[in-house]
Amino acid sequence: MKIVDPSGKEVTSKENKDAKELEKQLNKNIEKMLEPIFNKIKLSGAQVPQEQLMQLSSAAHQMLFNRMVYNLLKKVGVEEISEVLSEDDVEELQTSLSNQLQFVDPSQAQGGGQGEDPTQDQ
Helix, strand or coil, X not given: CCEECCCCCEECCCCCHHHHHXXXXXXXXXXXXXXXXXXXXXXXXXXXXXXXXXXXXXXXXXXXXXXXXXXXXXXXXCCCHHHCCCHHHHHHHHHHHHHHCCCCCCCCCCCCCCCCCHHHHC
């Protein structure tokens, strides 16, 4: 979670006790959301890949955060998303997201679990 001071400078949770407390509260709610899922996994005896568990955690975090933003927007009377999110914001985030994407050369990928090339047997 990013918190900024009135000038727009980011304040990290290490520097800000309020931010640290908010993160703690958010994590508690995420754990509460995930508890039934983890219990179901344990009871079934199934194995779930670590990557999938991380995806579940990330999805829970995103869902909770989206709900918080929605509730806040409703509380302050925002009726149109354009009041709080501009086209420039979307373009900036699009660039940021694109910069996080890494491409893997299929010939160099190892352990992808995709199986063998079906054209090799012909």
